[in-house]
Amino acid sequence: MKVKIQVIIESDDGRIQDVEEVACLKRGTLSPEELGLNLAEAKEILQSVQRSMAVHQVADYTAERINCPCCGQRRVQKGHHPIQFRTLFGKLTLSSLRLHQCDCQTTPGKTFSLLAELLPERTAPELLYLEAKWCTLLSFGMTFELLQEVLPMSEELNVTTLRANLHKVAVRMESELGEERQSFIERDSQSVSMNLMPEPKPPLSVALDGAYVHAAGNEQRKERWFEVVVGKSITSSGDGKYLGFVLDYDEKPRRRLYESLQSQGLEMNQPVTFFSDGEDTLRQLQMYMTLQSEHILDWFHITMKLTVISQMRKSLMGAEPAAWLGEIEKDLESLKWHLWNGNGDQALRLVDELKTMHDGEQISAERLKLLRTIRDFGNYIADNQAFIPDYGDRHRNGERISSAFAESAVNQLVSRRMIKRQQMHWTKRGAHLLLQVRAQVMNDDLRNTFRRWYPGMNAASEDPLSRAA
Numbered sequence: 012m013k014v015k016i017q018v019i020i021e022s023d024d025g026r027i028q029d030v031e032e033v034a035c036l037k038r039g040t041l042s043p044e045e046l047g048l049n050l051a052e053a054k055e056i057l058q059s060v061q062r063s064m065a066v067h068q069v070a071d072y073t074a075e076r077i078n079c080p081c082c083g084q085r086r087v088q089k090g091h092h093p094i095q096f097r098t099l100f101g102k103l104t105l106s107s108l109r110l111h112q113c114d115c116q117t118t119p120g121k122t123f124s125l126l127a128e129l130l131p132e133r134t135a136p137e138l139l140y141l142e143a144k145w146c147t148l149l150s151f152g153m154t155f156e157l158l159q160e161v162l163p164m165s166e167e168l169n170v171t172t173l174r175a176n177l178h179k180v181a182v183r184m185e186s187e188l189g190e191e192r193q194s195f196i197e198r199d200s201q202s203v204s205m206n207l208m209p210e211p212k213p214p215l216s217v218a219l220d221g222a223y224v225h226a227a228g229n230e231q232r233k234e235r236w237f238e239v240v241v242g243k244s245i246t247s248s249g250d251g252k253y254l255g256f257v258l259d260y261d262e263k264p265r266r267r268l269y270e271s272l273q274s275q276g277l278e279m280n281q282p283v284t285f286f287s288d289g290e291d292t293l294r295q296l297q298m299y300m301t302l303q304s305e306h307i308l309d310w311f312h313i314t315m316k317l318t319v320i321s322q323m324r325k326s327l328m329g330a331e332p333a334a335w336l337g338e339i340e341k342d343l344e345s346l347k348w349h350l351w352n353g354n355g356d357q358a359l360r361l362v363d364e365l366k367t368m369h370d371g372e373q374i375s376a377e378r379l380k381l382l383r384t385i386r387d388f389g390n391y392i393a394d395n396q397a398f399i400p401d402y403g404d405r406h407r408n409g410e411r412i413s414s415a416f417a418e419s420a421v422n423q424l425v426s427r428r429m430i431k432r433q434q435m436h437w438t439k440r441g442a443h444l445l446l447q448v449r450a451q452v453m454n455d456d457l458r459n460t461f462r463r464w465y466p467g468m469n470a471a472s473e474d475p476l477s478r479a480a
């Protein structure tokens with residue numbers, strides 16, 4: 012049997028304008044491989060339909076615009092020239108009519124290209140969307156292979172184009188970010204009576220964390236790694252938004268965080284709890300975001316540091332007097348207890364006693380190392396004393412005490428895409444731009460951003476791939 016596939020072009024009034032055969036498929040005895048279309052045929056048909064449709068659409072568009080839209084006078088033509096346009100179903104070479112500006116315009120006689128004006132970007136929005144999305148989920152090379160395998164776009168796709176287009180999308184997002192500020196607390200908001208505000212919404216929790224990625228560059232490069240910051244904010248009902256940036260590339264980290272909170276519907280009288288690991292740079296970023304903010308040293312980081320000390324102590328068993336080690340153990344336990352109850356002063360007093368234990372005596376290098384680690388921990392607590400709440404009390408009240416909810420941020424935003432393989436090296440700009448698009452993909456926002464840019468694009472609900480991540 013033969014199966015013919017035709018494109019039939021009908022005008023608005025129902026007249027058939029053109030019939031074009033785009034494929035003729037031959038089938039013999041039915042076999043599983045020959046039931047329906049195969050991928051190669053589907054790609055060819057899509058490409059042919061795309062060409063046929065586009066040619067007719069362009070012809071229609073051109074015919075409509077030969078006359079001046081202002082005065083209706085026919086404009087003078089000045090030949091055609093080809094325009095390349097990349098689509099999901101192949102690269103199109105379209106014939107664009109060059110016209111002289113009408114006499115009624117401010118620059119009469121000047122020529123312009125109809126399609127160049129209509130298509131300032133030479134990539135279809137939907138293709139740009141798919142490329143950007145998959146480049147954040149897979150490596151550039153894998154994205155290339157995936158798209159090339161399933162779509163009829165083999166001849167023009169390459170990794171350089173993919174990277175350039177991803178950056179283009181991210182740069183456009185960046186250009187929409189408002190200006191950086193030291194404080195996002197409105198000046199007059201403090202005088203607004205909170206009584207007039209509606210009942211405050213339940214608190215938002217925010218945590219930022221750092222991760223390191225390999226730096227691209229030559230052998231003499233000074234920095235082999237650089238830091239990316241990722242974070243997550245979460246509502247009381249558990250809806251989370253990710254954000255990420257390269258700390259010493261980003262010029263607007265505070266604005267970025269602020270906009271992320273805004274996207275979760277932050278209100279002026281809504282409390283926000285910021286968790287930090289005790290590092291001052293990240294904490295500073297979180298200051299002056301909103302009026303009702305609370306800053307807390309992450310309990311998880313405290314226990315992590317205590318666990319390290321505890322393991323050092325254990326490794327000394329046998330080598331150091333058991334009584335001494337037992338005393339240390341007891342003190343470490345009460346240290347943790349004091350911190351849990353928010354008694355920073357008492358915790359620090361204990362550290363003071365611990366670190367001076369057997370001061371002046373001739374002690375082993377290992378013991379010295381343990382005492383130094385305890386001293387460092389003391390400094391950490393002293394630096395962060397203002398941010399140590401009564402964790403026990405919070406815990407009993409069902410309030411968050413750790414940034415565990417944001418732990419997935421490093422994995423989601425960075426590890427899976429940027430440090431999965433050792434040979435992945437990044438420029439700061441490249442990493443930062445990728446993070447912007449990846450965060451939107453993780454937050455399920457990318458499709459909406461594209462719809463805002465290109466209102467004709469389908470909604471997310473109509474996109475069967477939007478949940479594929």
Ligand SMILES: [Zn+2]
Nearest residue numbers: 079082113115
């Ligand atoms: Zn005119």
